[in-house]
Amino acid sequence: MAGPADVSDRRKIRIKVPALTRVEGEGALDLSIRDGRITELKLNIYEPPRYFEKFLEGREPAEVPDIVARICGICPVAYQMSAVQALEQIAGFTPSADLNKLRRIMYCGEWIQSHALHIHLLAAPDFFGCNSITELARSHAAEVHRGLLLQALGNDLIALFGGRSVHPVGVKLGGFHRVPDQAARTALADRVDAALPAAAELVRWCASLPLPHDDQDFVSVSLRHPSDYPITGGRLLSDTGLDVDISEYQQHFVEHQVPHSTALHALLNHEPYLVGPLARLNLNRDRLPAATRALADETGIRFPSRNMFHSLVARALEIHLALTEAARLLAQPDDDDSLTTPASPLPAGTGFGCTEAPRGTLWHRYDTDADGLIANAVIIPPTSQNQSRIEQDLHRSLTRLGLNRDADSLRLRAETVIRNYDPCISCATHFLTLNLVRDTSPTDPSDRRPLLLLGTGSALGTDSRAPQLVTALARDPTLQPYIADGRLRLLASLQPLRDGLSLADASARLVVLDTLSGTPTAGRLRHLRLNGAEPPPAWSSHQLSLPQLAELRTLVGVDQPLELLALPPAPTTTPDGPVQATHVAVVRDWLLTQLVARTAVSDTEPADKSDPA
Amino acid sequence: MKPSVAVHKFSSCDGCQLAFLNLGEDLLALTELVDIRHFLEAGLAEEDAKVDIAFIEGSVSTSEDAARLRHIRDNSRHLITIGACATAGGIQALRNLHDTTGWTAALYASPQYIDSLDQVTPIRDVIPVDLELWGCPVNGRQVIAAVQQLLFGVAPPRQQDSVCLDCKRAGNTCVLVSGNAPCLGPVTHAGCGALCPAFGRACYGCYGPLENSNTEALAQQFARLGLDAAAITRRFGLITSGAEPFAGTVAKWRGLPT
Structure with a gap:
């Protein structure tokens, strides 16, 4: 190095x-x-991408818990819980207090297992100059064994309700396939009680680690419940004033694709935000049980905290909280032994489910059709948020x-x-x-072809969105180096070309910026490479046709396939309202990925994948 | 010198690796017996290590996966696939049943950035595999047993029992016979301990089909229980839809009118 x-x-x-x-x-x-x-x-x-949201379509609701568990081996319970919450809403089914209690215990098991695994296997080795838990075990055997004990206890709590901790089989719409009897619950409750002192020591140990000071401003988002620390449900809150029912998620949080990622990014009011243990604790410290809150105070850390390194302590506190809750709820006898089941098949409808996975807020939406089968699924995991x-x-x-x-x-x-x-x-x-x-030379890209971005439409008329966007991009400081050395050319109209402007480089990429007509949400950019086939009409509000494409290519003098970059329609009342800052950012980011050298993994763009469908 | 082990992950939920990580104390004991050279989730990185045993989790989804697999095969004396994804393509093999050209575009605004093969395939379609351990997730005890057996120079025995035998050993009431539940137990590998019937529900086949089992006869029985063709297709086409004979039964019943 x-x-x-x-x-x-x-x-x-x-x-x-x-x-x-x-x-x-x-x-x-x-x-x-x-x-x-x-x-x-x-x-x-x-x-x-494994396309879960697509192959859920056409499945029976009863299969959904088994399917979505496979999204994640570490937090299958979270997926199952968010899913049944949404599907039970479609069924018009309200879980009893007993059922909520049992689900909460199972979910606590997952928090304990997941947080313990993270703290000891993944995070702790760093603070001791170790590469792995096995190395750490040589110098800190007691702490490692304590962590493994807590992890095993979490796994056993899940298995109590589901037979195994990875892809448990117990959760179903309306309840559990088998409810654990009191003897089984008591046996586990004894172990949970016995583990509380170890969990308290874990909090103290985490707080004693040399955590860097790195305060930042960020928005915390989590669920909030009227009385409990949020795990299985609540309203969606942020520390900047958001307080909405979970059904409104899509109106406030926007998913958009960035070119360098196969996971969609989510923004709240165009800003990044945090979900997870620290966000939860920042918003819900007052909901901690007394003993856990006392431990939090003992650490000397003031919550809400702006230091992401306190997440480690937040996780340890949540282990203590989860054990406390599990102990309390395991000891509670059931009010009513009977289990009701929602009517099958489900009616057509829409349901929302949102619970707090170990890593943060996990939101599901399902739509069912007239046959009671899943018609549409939207699943937004915490890590992509x-x-x-x-x-x-x-x-x-x-x-x-x-x-x-x-x-x-x-x-x-x-x-x-x-x-x-x-x-x-x-x-x-x-x-x-x-x-x-x-090096002191400009970056050495794998693709040095100049890129010409052309905004279709008329800068003077009502159809000015793309030209306006190109004009805004020309002013963007991060693009200046590329414009200056000729690797990026921005044209707000075809007129300069018709007037005789020529581009010397026939290998240049010609990318036409256009507006998509009639489809999904804001922020999504679509990119096509047109290898001679006519683009489907839906892609282009200008209905770019083959002769027009041919004219463009001749006019510009490039011999490469033309590329189309299409914006979604602007969600404003006028079709060509002011250029949205989001779209400028999205197009700019896309341009940067094209202009800057890419890693070996990402620079293959299979040409046949970009043919219009 | 201790035998060396590597654990590699492809397209999967990571649940089978937890077979190792959930071992707790036994994980530390395992590291005394073997030298784990590569296991990303445990913090050990040496992708190119030459090892005695390589465990593979996950299915093949991209063109790079195939190249990476061939490299791993060259570097490993024994290669063991663990879990439904590696042995059968997993739940994401459901993608093979659909025309997915529109899917990427439906979910991703810039689909050309998504390098995805048309078909999801199990590992053995790309490289020779020495042992397959089925399950979703795989049974951690089976994985450890395989390690121990190989260390003793013994070929691990192939699992030939169906879930029914585990139900009988456990004394479970048969959900197919007494509950009219569409249970896949008669045609599914044992290994989970017959969990679902113990919970009073039908097996959904997460340990994958037994070779040469009579899935067609079972499908006919499901029809007599009142399932229509679409429901039967869904029954056999869930976790291991890509594996025979489930795949053949799915193909046949998909073509039938509902």
Whole structure:
């Protein structure tokens, strides 16, 4: 690795993190530093999408718990619970107090198991210079054994209700296939009570670790319940004033795709936000049981906290909370032994479910058809909600650490920052490979073809959205270096070309920016490479046809397939209202990915995949 | 020198790796017996390590997966696939039943960034596999047993029993016979301990089909119980829809009118 940096160098650092976030599998962190500033920071997710939301269509509601459990091996219970909540709403079924109690115990088991695994297997080794829990066990055997004991107890609580802790089989619409008897509950309750002192010690140990000071501004989002610490339900709250029913989620939180990720990013009012243990604690400290709250106070940390490194302590506190709840609820006898079941098949309808998975708010929506089968599913996991926040955090954290630090320090800080979020497959954090390239020349991209972005429409008339957007992009500071060295050309209309402007480079990429007519939500960009086939009419409000495309290509003088970049219609009352800042950002981000060198993994764009469907 | 082990993950939920991580104390004991060289979730990274035993979790979903698998095969003396995804394509093999050209576009605004193969395939379609451990999730005891058996130089025995035998051993009431529930137990590998029938519900086949089992006769029985063709298709086409003979039964009943 390289030594201390010379700030005047045009220094480019690429950090690669394999296996990152909820979507498990390959992920990379791209970091570019130039002249002492971060110019590019992207969390790239390469995990192949498994298309759960699509193959849920046409399935019976009774199958949904078994299906969605397979989204995540560490938190299957969370998926099952959010799902049954939504489906029971469609059925018009209200869980009894007994059922809510039993579900809460099972969910506590998952919190205990997941948090204990994260703290000991994934996070703790860092604070002792170890690479793994097995190394840590040599120097801190007692703490490791304590962690494994808590993890096993969590697993057994889940298995009490579901037979096994990974993809348990007990949850169903209307309740459980088998309710554990009192003897089984009592046996587990004894173990839970016996574990409380260990959980308290764990909180103290976590608070004693050398956690960096790194306060940042961020928005915390979680559920909130009238009386309990939120696990199984509540209203959606933020610490900036949001307080809505879960059915309104899609009106406030927008998912959009970024080019470097196969997981959709979510924004609240166009801003990144945090879900997870720290967000929950920030919003619900007053809901902690007395003993847990006393422990929180004992740590000396003031909650709400702005320091993501306190997430570790938040997790330990939540283990204590979950054990306390489980002990309390296991001891409560059932009011009513009977279990009712919702009528089958379900009616046509829409249902929402939102619960707090170990990693944060997990939101489901299902629509059923007239046959009572699933017609549509939307599932928004906590880790994808955190992705924008992780990027924002890395940006600020690394800048604050000092971008002139050596490569190893930067890499280690990035690792620990990512780990605070406990992305669901946190294995990444140990494998940041830092390739430090010191050069004084412009970045060395794999694709040096100039890119010409052309906004269709008329800058003067009502059809001015794309030209206005191109004009806004021309003013964007991050694009200036590329415009200056000729790698990016922005044209707000065809007129200069008709007037005789020529582009010398026939290999240039011609990308036409256009407005999509009639489809989904704001922020989504669609990109097509047109290999001679006519685009489907729905893609282009200008109904770009083959002859017009041919004219464009001749006019511009390029010999490459034309590319179409289509914006969704603006959600304003006038079809061509003021250019939205979101769309400028989305198109700019896309341009940056095209202009800056990409990693070996992402620079293959299978041409046949971009043919119009 | 201790035998060396690697654990590799492909397209999966990660639940089978938890077979190791949920071992608790036994995980630490395992590391005394073997040298775990690569296991990302446990914090050990050495993708290119040459090892005695490589465990593979997950199905093949992208063109890079195939190349990575061949590399792993070259570096491993024994290669064991664990779980429904690696052995059968897993639940995401349901994608193979649909025309998915529109799916990526429906979910992702810029579908060309998504490098996805058309078909989800199990690991053995790409490289030779020495042992398959089925299950969703795989049974952690079976995995450890396989490690121990290989360390002793013994070939791990193939699992040939159906779930029915585990039900009989446990004394469960048969849900198919007494409950008219569409149970896949007669045609599914044992290994889970017959959990679902113990919970009073029909087995849904997460340990995958037994080879040469009579799925067609069972499908006919489901029809007599009142399931229509679409429901029968769903029954056999869930966790291991890509594995025979489930795949054949799914293909046949999909074509039938409901």
